[in-house]
Amino acid sequence: MFEARLKEAAQQVEAHLTEVMAPLGDLPVVAAMRYASAGGKRLRAFLVMETARLHGVKPEHAIWAATAIEAIHAYSLVHDDLPCMDDDDLRRGLPTTHIKWDECTAVLAGDALQTLGFECVSRPDCHPNAEVRAALTVSLARAAGAQGMVLGQALDIAAETASTPLTLEEITALQAGKTGALIVWSATAGAVMAQADTAPLQRYATDLGLAFQIADDILDVEGDAATVGKAVGKDADAGKATFVSLLGLEGAKAQAARLVAQACEALSAYGDAADALRDAARFVVARDS
Template sequence: MDGFPERLASVAAEIEARLDALLPTGDAVADAMRWGTLGGGKRLRGFLVVESAALFDVPRDRALNAAAAVECLHAYSLVHDDLPCMDDDDLRRGRPTVHRQWDEATAVLAGDALQTEAFAILAAPATHPSGDVRAALVAALAAASGQKGMVGGQAMDIAAETAGRALTLEEITALQALKTGALIRFSVEAGAILGEADEAARTALRDYADALGLAFQIRDDLLDVEGDEDLAGKALHKDAEAGKATFVSLLGVEGARSQAEALVCQAVSHMSQFREAARPLVEAARFTLARQS
């Protein structure tokens, strides 16, 4: 992965600049939106948008707009996840969560506004001149983030916790494919949509994303057990304290690590048709196993 951290950081800086230009200013909600979105994070989802778009020679400006939209959507989910009615976290990316920096009502409104901002960015002509492509992006993000995607996965997680029932490995896999994997899948697919790619290319990217998303979540579970809170920028060990079933609790540390490694190998294999052009996506998959936050 020589050079990959630098490439990731360089793309993240481009996405950060685009977000800074696109996000509103002027009142408490706007300030909270910016607090919850800017100034931290690897921008891995945005990176996946940019690099998948590069496979199809999509102009950089269009890819950066779509990447910014994904990061707004992701930020909304984090702002809401941190609320007392959800995960009740005080720290995110090494600083106070939005509801701690302001209040719960402002955090709810900021999250709502970030969600709608994501769709406004995708619907803008600057993201793509074709209305059909913009509509496809909006529809795909809606599917990934709604009741049959990220929100549905979160609802399954809450229902299990409320019932005090430990999920099976099959159930956790299905849950995380929605809660974490759906937005990662959209991030990878967005480049193919922008590039109006053929179905064979889209299938390969979807298969890559599905394996990557699950490996990403397994690494999250491992970090919750053995990670460093200073590097993670948030509280760890919460799953174990809550008695939640995770990939680590069901497979053990070594079993979970082995499963993540196998999934990364699968993800890499799906990129073979793109040859050298897919190297950034291959390295992104391998980075999943090494990340500390």
């Protein structure tokens, strides 16, 4: 069930991104936007679509929020790959956007994808209720900005030149922003659109986001670059503190398993209807890319 719904969400968002960007023309910056936003697992889009389904939100509304988060996520990856940030040459097994084009085009493509995300989530097509659209837009801004993802990225950059490695508490807080904030937004979007209680999904997504990052740290140690689709071993080479360096490989795996169990338990109020979300939590620690 999960794999089918993940694939379905990916196909729907892929088609919708193509439709939304069709009027933008074929300038290099637009071609770079299309390139950067193509492919990937679309886990965040799945979380939006699945939590919307769980709350009876119409798919034709949810697809706009799902497309929004994928555009924002794509922008974050384009900028994260730049030489001034992580300086990566590969993303999803392909040349990163600044390698395919150039740094200026990559920066502008990322900027345009970010604004496209906010356009999608604030359009009347996303939800007929303006208050709901405003809630989605404001919460997305917070999740993506200096209270969320950007904060986590800034802490990550600062840690590279810090005199002492981060503690477990500090790296947990960092990753709650860098990786977790957009995952939490995605997993609570359906409840927001239904004007329902977001607390159970907030708990689920917080644990899911942290487990996702621990799995990334494990892949950086155990993964194969060809399968992962990007360079591996960079954290260890740079001497960065990670969940693996702080907990050990087996300790990190055990912590990820505990977080998945907690995430699944947080969905108890939804019964069997949330089984696909439970499978998603298990997927994030079992993936090989």
